[in-house]
Amino acid sequence: MLRLENVRKQYKDFELDITMEVKPGYVTGLIGRNGAGKTTAFKAGLGLIRTEGEITLFGKPLEKITPADREKTGVVLSDSGFSGYLKVKDLVVILRNFYHEFDEEYFKGKCKEFDIPFDKQIREFSTGMKRRLQVVAALSHNAKLLIMDEPTAGLDVIARDELLTMLREYMETEGRSVLLSSHISGDLEGICDDIYMIDDGKVVLHEETDTLLDEYCILKVTKEQYETLDKSFILRQRKEEFGFSCLTNEKQFYLENYPDVVMEKGSVDGVMTMMIRGDGR
């Protein structure tokens, strides 16, 4: 669906250098600290910034993508949205003319469900309301790929859950894909098939979510245990007051060979913290 290969973007004090792919039928998550390069990666994938490297969308180089191809994508951006001077009732007419497959009934229905006012300028909306509007618009025209940068930002727990339910429903149709980022790791764990972790503009880990949750763990070892620990499968380690935290992707190996070692179950947050703050072996 979307592939970024050796995509580079150089800024004065930051460089994005990334290779990643959103496969058909996949929900791919992008996670990283603030300023890690998530939004830059999204913008690169959408052709909003000029980059080096190769980007393909629906199998076509990005520079050959037409507005008709763009109709097959639904987009939510964290730092940009519909003009604040428009009203939702204006958007209905505009989206009808932007997208051949715009589902007006769905759009209006979801706006009503989310209490999004039709006759108020968007700039008067709360952050959460603006986000919900973007998500509803992105889902309303039978897009094949959703590209969503922080779609749950500013939403309360209930609204987040509703949004994730909408994404799950969206994925029930075959051949669709989603690329999304969230600073709430629970959102990604619950919906993503695979996750890219990026830090300082680079991918530090790419893993299937199930593998990450099932096979990764953090070993909590004392200094003595650390000395005797087989470090062949340790990806990152970090000095702690009690000794060391060690990230591994071979939980079973350590379960079988070091039954006395305390193990913390793999989680997106835990793995990300270790991948970013921990030292290599």
Added chain:
Amino acid sequence: MKGLFIKDMKLMLGQIAFLIIIPVVGALIVGPTGQLDMGFGYITSVSGILAVTTINYDSYDNGYAFLFALPVSRRGYVKEKYVFALISSAVFVLVVGGFLWLLVTVVHPGNGGRFTEFAEGMWSSYMIVLSVLSLMIPVFLEFGAEKSRYIILIIFGVFMAVMAAVSIGETFSSFLDAGIKGVALLGLNAAFLAGSYAASCSIMENKDF
């Protein structure tokens, strides 16, 4: 392009109070004196500004990033901006100019002038608006609303100074009759617009959002 055009229409109609004030102010300018020329000067300056306000709305709050993630190409966006500006300013000049002409004709029957003079005035106004737009659109696309105000002021200052120095206007007027002048102005503006459009496309295609 249709979606963008509708968006700009909606944005412009969103300023309905401002749109109503424009002919009212125009009436206050020409009403007491019956001098339609002053009205044309007013229409020219306001319609140029009005036509590019949608660029400000688009760029506000980093709106371009989202806009170009929709089914909108950068070249298509530029094309729509020119088409919208040309059409909206034509409608504006025609409607407000017509209103002021009717007002002068009714209030100052002696000053109203013939329709051909009014039409010539409208045409000249529109031609000047086109020149203004040729300049303003690429400048607004490149620099955004904030910086553009200063740049436009400087450019117009230099332009007026040059015009005054070489008296191009008088020389031009003395050699050509009204019909030829009108056509020549159209040709000149078409060339300006073509150059302006090419510059605007290049600006937008090389921008990061």
